[in-house]
Amino acid sequence: MSTATATTQALKGGEWIIRQGTPEDCYTPEDFNEEQRMVLEMCNAFLDAEVIPVIDRIDNLEPGLMPSLMDKAGEQGLLGTSIPEEYGGLGKDFVTATLVNEGLGGGYSFSVAIAAHTGIGTLPILYFGTPEQKAKYIPKLATGEWKGAYGLTEPNSGSDALGAKTSAKLSADGKHYILNGQKCWITNGGFANVYTVFAKIDGDKFSAFIVERGFEGFTQGPEEHKMGIKGSSTVQLYFQDCKVPVENLLGEIGKGHIIAFNILNIGRLKLCAAAMGGAKRALSDSILYAVTREQFKQPISNFGAIQHKLAEMAIRVWVAECALYRSSRWVEEKEAELLGAGKPFNEALLGAAEEYAIECAILKVFGSEVLDFVVDEGVQIHGGNGFSAEYPISRGYRDSRINRIYEGTNEINRLLVLDMVLKRAMKGRLDLMGPAMAVQKELMSIPDFGSGDEGAFSKEMKVLGNLKKAILMVAGAAVQKLMMNIDKEQEILMNIADMAIEVFHAESALLRAIKMANSKGENEAALQLDMARTYLYDAADRVNKSGKDAINAFADGDEQRMILLGLKRFTKTEPFNSKASRRRIAAKLIADKKYSF
Numbered sequence: 049m050s051t052a053t054a055t056t057q058a059l060k061g062g063e064w065i066i067r068q069g070t071p072e073d074c075y076t077p078e079d080f081n082e083e084q085r086m087v088l089e090m091c092n093a094f095l096d097a098e099v100i101p102v103i104d105r106i107d108n109l110e111p112g113l114m115p116s117l118m119d120k121a122g123e124q125g126l127l128g129t130s131i132p133e134e135y136g137g138l139g140k141d142f143v144t145a146t147l148v149n150e151g152l153g154g155g156y157s158f159s160v161a162i163a164a165h166t167g168i169g170t171l172p173i174l175y176f177g178t179p180e181q182k183a184k185y186i187p188k189l190a191t192g193e194w195k196g197a198y199g200l201t202e203p204n205s206g207s208d209a210l211g212a213k214t215s216a217k218l219s220a221d222g223k224h225y226i227l228n229g230q231k232c233w234i235t236n237g238g239f240a241n242v243y244t245v246f247a248k249i250d251g252d253k254f255s256a257f258i259v260e261r262g263f264e265g266f267t268q269g270p271e272e273h274k275m276g277i278k279g280s281s282t283v284q285l286y287f288q289d290c291k292v293p294v295e296n297l298l299g300e301i302g303k304g305h306i307i308a309f310n311i312l313n314i315g316r317l318k319l320c321a322a323a324m325g326g327a328k329r330a331l332s333d334s335i336l337y338a339v340t341r342e343q344f345k346q347p348i349s350n351f352g353a354i355q356h357k358l359a360e361m362a363i364r365v366w367v368a369e370c371a372l373y374r375s376s377r378w379v380e381e382k383e384a385e386l387l388g389a390g391k392p393f394n395e396a397l398l399g400a401a402e403e404y405a406i407e408c409a410i411l412k413v414f415g416s417e418v419l420d421f422v423v424d425e426g427v428q429i430h431g432g433n434g435f436s437a438e439y440p441i442s443r444g445y446r447d448s449r450i451n452r453i454y455e456g457t458n459e460i461n462r463l464l465v466l467d468m469v470l471k472r473a474m475k476g477r478l479d480l481m482g483p484a485m486a487v488q489k490e491l492m493s494i495p496d497f498g499s500g501d502e503g504a505f506s507k508e509m510k511v512l513g514n515l516k517k518a519i520l521m522v523a524g525a526a527v528q529k530l531m532m533n534i535d536k537e538q539e540i541l542m543n544i545a546d547m548a549i550e551v552f553h554a555e556s557a558l559l560r561a562i563k564m565a566n567s568k569g570e571n572e573a574a575l576q577l578d579m580a581r582t583y584l585y586d587a588a589d590r591v592n593k594s595g596k597d598a599i600n601a602f603a604d605g606d607e608q609r610m611i612l613l614g615l616k617r618f619t620k621t622e623p624f625n626s627k628a629s630r631r632r633i634a635a636k637l638i639a640d641k642k643y644s645f
């Protein structure tokens with residue numbers, strides 16, 4: 049597998065909470081190489097040529113259409129980007145594979161089918177399979193000859209995936225596991241050839257199995273009637289004394305949770321990439337509509353209210369992209385480091401994804417919510433036509449909603465953020481309490497007003513640094529106050545997660561804009577600086593609101609007053625004309641008639 053040599057100083061997972069990144073060390077889309085740009089273009093061209101023209105037929109679940117489109121994608125190598133060459137893939141690096149997810153992300157239900165096949169449908173076997181299992185299944189999955197799916201969810205165990213009831217029992221002759229139970233909501237389930245299915249051996253050892261269509265005792269239900277992604281096959285799977293050969297046990301007995309959770313880390317980052325592909329398409333559709341639709345004898349794009357929407361949509365997409373590729377590169381670099389240390393490729397990527405599991409959860413939440421925001425505002429820009437099934441934006445609106453539900457609901461992912469940070473702090477992997485105590489000490493001191501002239505972008509970096517202090521202050525105080533009971537205070541955990549989500553994205557955007565300004569000059573990077581500054585300015589207020597809600601929930605008296613004062617100090621911004629900034633951003637979108645950042 050080809051992996052890029054490390055060029056940036058990757059921060060460890062979660063380390064950005066306590067340490068500021070630098071523009072030079074921030075990997076950005078401007079760093080994509082020629083091949084990576086071509087891959088993105090190729091994916092978009094594939095959607096335009098093969099998928100968008102038949103999207104109504106896809107949504108009508110025309111028999112055989114989706115698998116045949118997946119075959120075409122397979123012929124172009126789009127199903128095996130990250131699979132090692134020895135298994136019939138292209139062996140590309142992690143950033144390139146992420147670009148494929150983004151590039152194919154604007155294909156509505158097709159994107160879901162492809163993402164499920166290349167992600168949860170293929171990766172469990174690729175990363176946890178024995179050499180024999182990999183040799184048997186991966187080459188077929190890499191080309192699309194076989195389609196893959198993943199059966200974890202059951203009617204009574206969704207978020208609580210380990211509460212699964214499906215059982216597995218070794219047969220009397222020791223040759224098969226006999227599976228009994230039911231899985232639901234299985235993407236690609238209606239046509240897949242191979243499934244990773246989770247079941248409990250002897251009722252308690254949660255384990256994974258490779259199940260082929262055609263195994264005795266395996267059947268599927270009819271297609272679900274869904275609110276969106278109507279063209280994506282979603283069925284229930286039934287196992288009635290289903291005979292799975294013992295050699296199809298995947299990974300170790302009782303270690304199914306390791307497979308389920310590790311695959312999710314990568315899936316969350318990839319979901320963000322696909323959401324960005326969808327958001328860019330929806331935004332471009334909306335810009336084009338705004339410049340063509342006339343009311344009051346002029347294009348609606350002339351109106352400030354519409355320009356505000358277009359600019360805000362672009363800002364959020366751009367900001368999400370900054371964090372996505374910054375994190376993807378971190379994963380790639382960690383993978384290269386682990387490979388260099390002699391780890392096999394599967395352990396290297398899984399280890400890398402685990403290192404950045406906090407960022408993966410953050411990206412999933414933010415990416416899916418940006419997509420929802422963009423399609424919602426897109427419908428609004430389209431007015432009544434946005435409500436018509438004939439316009440692509442209404443399909444985008446319906447199809448977007450699922451992203452906040454699968455790959456771990458956004459609530460579960462938000463809750464995971466602080467949970468993972470605290471676990472790392474307890475294990476000594478992340479020094480949270482040291483910096484948190486330092487911030488508490490700083491609160492007692494006279495504020496540092498600075499000399500006023502500390503170089504380019506120092507003001508923005510100071511705002512960012514203060515926002516990090518706000519997280520440390522609130523998280524540190526909450527942990528001290530609530531101790532072991534903190535996990536019972538979900539509202540506070542969600543508040544702190546929201547602060548972290550804002551700050552990670554604000555930082556990624558600011559570093560990218562400053563890096564551009566440093567390399568191309570401030571004029572060239574003026575709009576990127578506008579986007580980063582507008583986001584930072586708004587983020588400070590959102591951090592303040594989340595922080596306030598958290599503090600008011602766990603502190604009182606003098607302590608409450610002191611922390612609230614600190615929050616005010618750490619979320620302070622200077623006056624900023626965000627209207628003018630958004631108008632400049634909108635002018636570019638309108639001139640280009642598409643999202644072009």
Ligand SMILES: Cc1cc2nc3c(=O)[nH]c(=O)nc-3n(C[C@H](O)[C@H](O)[C@H](O)COP(=O)(O)OP(=O)(O)OC[C@H]3O[C@@H](n4cnc5c(N)ncnc54)[C@H](O)[C@@H]3O)c2cc1C
Nearest residue numbers: 198199200201205206207233234235453454455457459460
């Ligand atoms: C179209 C579609 C495709 C899917 N594809 C697949 C697939 O291919 N394979 C697969 O295995 N699964 C798949 N899923 C299932 C999906 O992953 C689950 O729906 C998801 O994990 C949520 O589980 P649930 O639906 O049981 O909701 P629940 O877990 O019942 O959650 C309901 C609500 O309660 C909240 N909640 C639950 N637990 C907590 C908690 N501890 N704290 C706070 N809030 C909580 C949730 O956030 C949510 O808002 C798919 C689902 C859909 C709709």
